[in-house]
Amino acid sequence: MYKPVFIFLCLLFAIFSQAAPIVQDSVSQKIEKEIHYDTTENLKPPIFSSEIIEKYKSESTFDYTEQIASENWWTQFKSWIWQLWLKFWKWLVGDFEAGGFVSFLVHMLPYLIIFAIVVFVIWLFYKLNPGASFFKSKEKPDVFLSEEEKIIKSKNIKQLIEKALADKNYRLAVRYYYLLILKKLTEAELINYEFDKTNSEYFAEITSEEINFGFKKATLLYDYIWYGNFAVTEENYLKAQKTFVSLENQIPESID
Structure with a gap:
């Protein structure tokens, strides 16, 4: 308990002792100053010849001339x-x-x-x-697939066809069958499927004349039924199905 008080008093005493002026007797503090003279004999001033002076002048070490830097437009603008x-x-x-x-x-x-x-x-x-x-941290971008791409790459198209037929949605069944043809052509490496490709580009990729002819016929039927503004009957579907099945049987499982 007394220790902090003691430390505080010591600090206070030190502060006042530094601040208090020291009064001294001016008589007792009088210091006698002794003057010393140089009594060395035979001193001679140094002699510098003009040659030595010119030599020193030529050295940059002894050049104390102050050079004023010339102002350009930038320094003038800043000023x-x-x-x-x-x-x-x-x-x-x-x-x-x-x-x-x-x-x-x-x-x-x-x-x-x-x-x-x-x-x-x-x-x-x-x-x-x-x-x-x-x-930012680099992450893989999200891949956005179209509905057509999702069906071709990740769906069981056979089941989709069967469900559309069970619902008597023959127009949708035609669409699924055409997508099945595109999938098989891609797996057989006869075409390189891309969503934004045109039919003409697919025709140019298929080298087999027989498969090319069958694919053109299937494409014509698909465009007529899917994009046509009319009701698709079961009879219409059965006619298109024959063309799709015939083409499907021509496509090999794989091409080396």
């Missing part, structure tokens, strides 16, 4: 901006001391403003530029 800045502050706050807080603020504020502008530009570029995602 002009700085003078405008100082005039603005003098108009705003009047004369300010060189070492005061206002002076410090006047000298530091331009750098703070430039720093804020740079930070704002970087933030704006990051927000508006699509390439800002470059600074």
Whole structure:
């Protein structure tokens, strides 16, 4: 309990002892100053010949000439901006001391403003530029498949055909059967399936004349039934089915 009080008193005593002036007797502190003279004999001043002086002049080490740097347009522009800045502050706050807080603020504020502008530009570029995602962790992009691609790549098309027939949706059954043909042609490596390809591009890829002819006929039926504005009967479907089955039997399981 007494220890903190004791430490506090010691610190207080030390502070007052440093602050208190030391009074000394001016008589007792009088110091006698002794003057020393150089009594060395035979001293001679150094003699420098003109040759030695010229030699020293030619050395850059002894060249103390102050060279004033010539001002270019950039230094003149900065000086002009700085003078405008100082005039603005003098108009705003009047004369300010060189070492005061206002002076410090006047000298530091331009750098703070430039720093804020740079930070704002970087933030704006990051927000508006699509390439800002470059600074994020790279992840695999989501693959968006069309309905047709999903059916060809991940569905059991045979079951879809059977369900459409059970629902008597013959138009949809034709669509599923055509997608089944595209799937088998792709698996046999006769075509390279892509959603945005045209029929003409598929025709150009199939080298077999027999399969090419059958695929053109199946495509014509599919376009007529799927995109035609009429009701598709069971009879219409059975006619298209014969063409699809015939073509399906021509497509090999795989081509090496």
